[in-house]
Amino acid sequence: MIVAGKGGVGKTTVTAVLARAATEVGRHVLVVELDGKPALEELIGESSGSEAPIDIMHLSAPEALREYLQDHGFARMAKRLTKTGVIDVVGTAAPGIDDVVVLGKIKQIERSGEYDLILVDGPAAGHAVSFLASAAGLDEAARGGPVKAQADEVLKLLGDSKRCSAILVTLPETTPVNETIETAYALEDEVGIRLAPLVVNGVDWIDGDELPSDDQVDAALAEVPPGEAAILRAALVFRRSRLDMEAEATDRLGRSLPLGLISLPRLPVAGLSSTDIDTIASVLIDDD
Numbered sequence: 001m002i003v004a005g006k007g008g009v010g011k012t013t014v015t016a017v018l019a020r021a022a023t024e025v026g027r028h029v030l031v032v033e034l035d036g037k038p039a040l041e042e043l044i045g046e047s048s049g050s051e052a053p054i055d056i057m058h059l060s061a062p063e064a065l066r067e068y069l070q071d072h073g074f075a076r077m078a079k080r081l082t083k084t085g086v087i088d089v090v091g092t093a094a095p096g097i098d099d100v101v102v103l104g105k106i107k108q109i110e111r112s113g114e115y116d117l118i119l120v121d122g123p124a125a126g127h128a129v130s131f132l133a134s135a136a137g138l139d140e141a142a143r144g145g146p147v148k149a150q151a152d153e154v155l156k157l158l159g160d161s162k163r164c165s166a167i168l169v170t171l172p173e174t175t176p177v178n179e180t181i182e183t184a185y186a187l188e189d190e191v192g193i194r195l196a197p198l199v200v201n202g203v204d205w206i207d208g209d210e211l212p213s214d215d216q217v218d219a220a221l222a223e224v225p226p227g228e229a230a231i232l233r234a235a236l237v238f239r240r241s242r243l244d245m246e247a248e249a250t251d252r253l254g255r256s257l258p259l260g261l262i263s264l265p266r267l268p269v270a271g272l273s274s275t276d277i278d279t280i281a282s283v284l285i286d287d288d
Contacts, residue, residue: 001196002120004128005169006179010201013272013280014169015121016043017264019054020281027116030055032106034121045274055115061098064105097147099134103154110163122166128183132158132166132191161194169199170253172246181256197260200250204242204266211240 003018005011019029031054033040044054110118123131135154138147157164166187170180180198187193212220217236221229254261265283267276 001117002122002128002132002164002166002193003169004122004166004183005124005199005201006126006176006183007124009169009171009176011124011169012039012121013043013277014167014199014201014264015119016040016277017280017284018167019044019117019119020277021284022117022119023054024281024285028053028114030057030109030115030118032057032059032109032118032120034059034102034123040121043272043274043277045277057109059102059105061102064098064101067105097134097138099131100138100147100151100154103132103135103157104150107154107157110157128166129186129190132187132193136191158191158193165194165196166191167196167199169201171202172200172204172249174245174249177249177253180253184257184259195257195259197262198253198257199262199264200253201264202266203250203263204239204246211236211243 001018003011003015005014015031019031022029031040031044033056040056044056106118106120109115122128135151135158138151168180168184170176184195184198187195217233221232224232250261250263262284264280267279269276
């Protein structure tokens with residue numbers, strides 16, 4: 001499963017939540033991280049109770065290309081390209097090949113059958129389409145040889161709904177929702193990958209809770225000094241407007257993309273810890 005979303009929507013956080021939720025129901029999970037950041041180790045941390053481990057693999061295009069050359073009998077060439085730094089610019093000389101070898105490595109791991117679930121902390125939404133469409137581009141450009149064979153195999157993986165899907169992450173806000181809708185259509189049209197239910201991250205309110213009515217507020221603030229009461233009323237007005245905005249954005253997302261919605265709460269903390277990830281994952285498990 002490839003997790004994608006506009007920058008800043010919590011894509012890596014959702015990847016960690018999905019991984020933790022899967023381990024809590026006994027799945028053996030691998031998380032593939034493409035950006036080279038250590039955030040996933042910090043977010044996943046130690047399991048709160050599950051005995052199933054979460055393996056993390058950091059995968060870069062140069063490393064994947066180097067391994068690809070070694071596996072196909074070009075070990076000496078790979079070593080020379082690495083030593084001279086040329087391997088880092090191969091992707092520029094052959095657009096799409098770096099993405100295809102990364103996807104090819106993921107395909108190889110998936111074929112091994114070692115994991116029940118592989119989660120790819122994918123690129124931001126803008127790059128996600130080109131990343132996943134790279135195999136189709138190379139398949140059309142190459143007439144034959146190992147590159148075309150690799151592209152063919154990646155296309156089979158992406159097109160097989162039993163083996164692969166994409167899950168898009170958004171916030172309940174206008175701009176992220178707009179980009180999510182555009183990305184979903186682009187992925188279906190240009191890649192043909194199956195789209196999983198959408199994840200709406202950072203939801204400000206949990207279903208079933210209600211804000212107090214004006215009468216309840218008036219009664220509660222009857223003996224509060226006017227200045228403090230005005231601040232509290234302003235906070236309530238802001239909260240109501242925020243909830244209305246979230247509801248409108250989420251409803252529009254559901255109408256535009258009838259894929260199903262998974263809502264994850266926004267926790268009132270400055271930075272998430274592995275304990276917070278466990279808390280959010282428990283919400284996901286309870287909803288299931």
